[in-house]
Amino acid sequence: MLPFLSVSELQAQLRSKAVSPLEALEALEARIAAVDPSVAGYLNRDFAAAAEAAKTADVTLPLGGVPIAIKDVINVKGQPCTCASKILEGFISPYDATVISRLKAAGAIPFGRTNMDEFAMGSSTENSAYGVTHNPWDLSRIPGGSSGGSAAVVAADEAFAALGSDTGGSIRQPAALCGCVGLKPSYGRVSRFGLVAFASSLDQIGPFTKTVRDSALLLNAISGHDSLDSTSLKEPVPDFTAQLGQDLKGIKLGLPKEYFIPGTDPQVDAAVRKAIAQYEALGAEIVEISLPHTDYAVGVYYIIATAEASANLARFDGIRYGHRAAEAANLLDHYGKTREEGFGPEVKRRIILGTYVLSSGYYDAYYLRAQKVRTLIRQDFTNAFEKVDAIICPTSPEPAFKIGDRSDDPLRMYLADIFTIAVNLAGVCGVSLPCGFAQVDQRSLPVGLQLIGKPFQESELLKIAHAYEQSTEWHKARPTIG
Amino acid sequence: MSAEFDVRYTAGLARLHLSDEEIAKFQAQLSQVLEYVDKLNTVDVSSVEPTAHANPVFNVVREDAPRDWFTPAEALANAPRQAAGLFAVPKVIE
Numbered sequence: 376m377l378p379f380l381s382v383s384e385l386q387a388q389l390r391s392k393a394v395s396p397l398e399a400l401e402a403l404e405a406r407i408a409a410v411d412p413s414v415a416g417y418l419n420r421d422f423a424a425a426a427e428a429a430k431t432a433d434v435t436l437p438l439g440g441v442p443i444a445i446k447d448v449i450n451v452k453g454q455p456c457t458c459a460s461k462i463l464e465g466f467i468s469p470y471d472a473t474v475i476s477r478l479k480a481a482g483a484i485p486f487g488r489t490n491m492d493e494f495a496m497g498s499s500t501e502n503s504a505y506g507v508t509h510n511p512w513d514l515s516r517i518p519g520g521s522s523g524g525s526a527a528v529v530a531a532d533e534a535f536a537a538l539g540s541d542t543g544g545s546i547r548q549p550a551a552l553c554g555c556v557g558l559k560p561s562y563g564r565v566s567r568f569g570l571v572a573f574a575s576s577l578d579q580i581g582p583f584t585k586t587v588r589d590s591a592l593l594l595n596a597i598s599g600h601d602s603l604d605s606t607s608l609k610e611p612v613p614d615f616t617a618q619l620g621q622d623l624k625g626i627k628l629g630l631p632k633e634y635f636i637p638g639t640d641p642q643v644d645a646a647v648r649k650a651i652a653q654y655e656a657l658g659a660e661i662v663e664i665s666l667p668h669t670d671y672a673v674g675v676y677y678i679i680a681t682a683e684a685s686a687n688l689a690r691f692d693g694i695r696y697g698h699r700a701a702e703a704a705n706l707l708d709h710y711g712k713t714r715e716e717g718f719g720p721e722v723k724r725r726i727i728l729g730t731y732v733l734s735s736g737y738y739d740a741y742y743l744r745a746q747k748v749r750t751l752i753r754q755d756f757t758n759a760f761e762k763v764d765a766i767i768c769p770t771s772p773e774p775a776f777k778i779g780d781r782s783d784d785p786l787r788m789y790l791a792d793i794f795t796i797a798v799n800l801a802g803v804c805g806v807s808l809p810c811g812f813a814q815v816d817q818r819s820l821p822v823g824l825q826l827i828g829k830p831f832q833e834s835e836l837l838k839i840a841h842a843y844e845q846s847t848e849w850h851k852a853r854p855t856i857g
Numbered sequence: 858m859s860a861e862f863d864v865r866y867t868a869g870l871a872r873l874h875l876s877d878e879e880i881a882k883f884q885a886q887l888s889q890v891l892e893y894v895d896k897l898n899t900v901d902v903s904s905v906e907p908t909a910h911a912n913p914v915f916n917v918v919r920e921d922a923p924r925d926w927f928t929p930a931e932a933l934a935n936a937p938r939q940a941a942g943l944f945a946v947p948k949v950i951e
Contacts, residue, residue, distance in 0.1 A: 469931045562911040576910035605917035606910065674894040685871060692872075694944055699937035709947045711874035723873060727864055728887055730871040741894070746907030748900050753908055785886050786893055802911020830911070 377402035378532045379853065382441055382589040385535055389434040389441075396429040396440030400484070403442055407487075407533045410856050415508050416518070416528035418447050418488045419455050425486035436482030438596055443478060444537035446525050447488040448495055449580065450569040451475050454485075458571050459503035460493045462691050462698045462717025472569020473604065474538060474580050474597040481596040489524030489537060493719045494688065495545055495573045497521050498791040501782045502721045509778070510553060511854040513818040516775040519549030522583070526553040529583045530821075531856055536593055537583040542574050543676050544770075544795025546581045547807035551770035551823020554809045554852065556840070557583050558590045561830045562802035563608035565594075566601030574683035575606070577676075577799040586850055587808060587841040591615035594833060610831050618838040623659040626839060628826075629763035630661055633669035634794055640773040646811030646822040647769045650843060654767065657842055662763050666755040671748050672797040673789055678732050678745035679800070685729030691717060724785060749800050756801040760829045765839050769794055770807040770823035774815060794825060804828045806840050809849035821852075862891055 377399055380388065388394040404422050411417055425442060432440035445451055448458050450468035452475075457463040475485055492502035500508045500523025508523045510516040511531035518527040522539030526549035529537050539546045541559035550557025558581045565580045572578060582593035595616065600609045630651065635644070655661055693699035693713030700712035718726070732741035759766060772793060781787045798805040810824035824843070828836030844850050864884045868875050875883070929942055938945035 466935050469927055469934060563914075602919045605919075606912065606914065608912055608914065668900070671897055671900060674897050677890060678894055678897075689872075693937060694946055695932075696935035697937065703947060706947050706949050707872065708874075710872035714872060715874035715876075718873070720879070723875065723879065724883055724887060726871050726873055727867050727883055728890065731862060731867045731887075731891075734867065734870060743907055744897055744900075744902060745894075746909060747902035747905040748897055749908040750905050751900065751902075753911065786889050789890070800908075800911075 378406035380535065381585045382438070382535050382592055383586065385441060389439065396432040396434065397426060399440065400425055400429045400442050400486070403533070403535070410531050410533055413509060413514055413856055414511055414527050414531045414533065415506055416489055416524040416531065416533060417444070418457065418459065418490050418505055418524070420487040421454060422486065424453070425484050428484045432484065433482055438478065438592065439482030440484065441482070441535055442484045442486045444487045444489050444525060444528050444534035445475070445485045446491055446522050446537070446539045448491060448540055448571045449474060449538060451485045455488060456571065457505070458494045459491045459505055460717065460719065460722070461504045462714070463696070464698060466696055470569065473566035473601045475569065477597050483596065487534070489522070489528055491524055492521035493722050494571070494684070495521040495540055495542055496684070496721050496725055498544070498548060498788055499782070500524060501778065502719060504719055507778055510775045511856050512554065512820055513775065514857070515777055516820070517552070517778055519552035519771070519775065521545040523549045525583045526550050526555055526557065529553070529555045529585060530854060532853065536589055538580055539583055540570055540578055540580050541799065542577045542680060543799050544792045546583065547770050547795050547805055547823070547825060548792065550583055550807045552775040552821060554821030555583055555585060556587055556590050556806065556808045556850070557581065558594065558806045558833070559798060559804060560594060560598065560833055561804040563606055564610070564804070564831065564833065565597050566604040566607045568601055568603040572687040574680040575687065576683060577680060587837055587844050588616060588619055590806065591619060591837050613834050615834050615837055618834045619841045621838050623654070623657045623839065623842050626659045627662050627763040628654055628659050629664035629759050629766045631664050631666045631669070631759070631766055631768055633666050634768035638772055639769060640813060642813035643769050643771070643773060643822050646813070647824055650810040650824045651767060653843060653846060657846060664759045664762060664766070666759060666797065668748065668751045668755050669797060672752055672800060673793055675745045675748045675752065675800060676792070676796045677728065677789055678741050679749065681725045681729030682733050682742050683729070685726045685733065688722070688726055721785070752797050753801045756803055765836055766827040768825050768827070770825040774813040774820035774822060798827055803830050804833050804836055806836055808840050808844055809852070811849060862888060
């Protein structure tokens with residue numbers, strides 16, 4: 376069945392003319408109609424426009440004729456972009472994000488919008504104003520977040536691939552919980568222009584795919600300097616598929632002792648340790664390392680990310696776009712009401728926290744101190760990468776939890792990100808890939824392996840990920856939805 | 858430090874109205890978060906420079922040249938209220 380193919384497999388079919396881009400799109404449409412009522416990964420699809428694009432698609436292009444799902448935080452001209460928030464209900468993007476114009480130039484067809492935590496704030500996709508997304512492996516569980524829709528639609532074969540954004544783990548954690556490959560590129564690798572900003576010093580766009588090769592293909596298409604994003608770097612963009620298939624002789628993988636802690640679910644721990652043993656069998660050398668400031672990462676993150684968010688979300692004022700309160704006594708009342716009505720509880724919490732840590736009298740104690748500890752966290756990685764080529768650890772301390780389990784316990788929810796957050800603070804790259812299953816309530820729940828790479832060394836990182844993937848069968852497993 | 862944390866006052870700074878119920882709830886939840894982040898006070902940062910973002914790039918500018926961008930109609934297309942080809946704003950001068 377067509378929708379079960381990876382991007383690379385679909386490309387082969389398109390290029391041999393065994394299948395036309397329109398047939399591929401229609402097969403995907405049928406699959407979405409069959410399973411999305413259960414998964415609820417999409418907020419919106421535009422098959423009419425996608426069909427027009429498919430009819431003229433050039434399949435010789437790098438992603439020619441491949442439909443791609445897009446997290447509802449990245450602007451695609453003419454499509455809705457709500458960030459899963461009521462404050463942007465009805466907003467239609469007047470322009471393409473740089474990643475979208477690059478995907479289109481590579482022949483891809485961005486056709487649908489995936490659900491997420493409102494403004495990418497959350498780890499479960501329960502913070503969406505438009506309903507929860509269900510994990511395809513167990514519909515009573517969360518898909519992770521904040522890019523939960525993108526992870527779920529790829530895992531459920533309702534998309535060949537998707538884009539998400541990762542500020543503290545929002546690509547890697549849902550990829551782990553749904554059993555797909557999620558890549559957070561190095562900060563500055565991919566343009567953020569047209570990505571609705573959450574925390575600008577941490578946000579990065581990246582792909583969700585069924586295989587590591589597909590991840591490299593999508594990264595090829597979206598990477599590179601952009602004059603419209605001053606934080607995108609003028610680093611050369613290699614062909615990220617070039618090193619795939621190379622062996623792991625001489626590769627050193629670091630095992631950070633701070634990431635192997637008692638709080639981790641025993642089945643997650645066991646699956647990750649088995650993957651580490653597999654890496655040894657593949658010829659990699661395992662070296663114990665230390666990232667001594669790990670314990671402070673969540674605290675640093677929730678100061679810096681909320682501070683940046685409180686500033687970024689100031690643009691939602693009910694004037695130029697978005698929701699506007701019907702009646703207001705004066706200007707301040709207009710702002711206050713518009714934002715009260717438009718934002719959901721988690722966004723409000725983070726605006727309050729971010730405003731507080733930046734406010735007069737508290738800036739030095741919270742924000743400046745957090746920025747200094749961020750320096751130490753970054754140095755931890757710099758020091759570690761002098762000894763090893765990549766770091767290996769779990770992506771998430773636990774498999775997917777039940778919908779509703781901790782939606783009213785923000786601190787507990789924040790701690791779900793302990794293994795992913797430091798990567799964003801340091802600006803390095805990281806990937807999550809399937810490494811087994813945990814058996815919970817007679818269901819198989821995916822477990823993710825996280826590999827962390829040196830800044831701008833995604834080629835090396837993907838090579839290491841690919842070697843493991845190809846030596847196991849995990850990436851071939853598919854959920855029975857229902 | 859978090860003893861001085863006041864949700865009502867902070868919400869005012871953020872131009873965000875909250876219900877009394879939300880204020881009470883956020884006060885409790887965010888006090889817990891602030892208590893958690895207080896662990897950063899145990900780190901010696903006396904000789905550490907702050908990191909604003911991961912890459913050392915500064916003062917990035919591009920040529921100040923006009924380029925194709927929104928037409929006025931496109932810029933106004935998402936405005937909740939508009940008049941005479943302009944964004945309609947609330948009255949700001951009494």
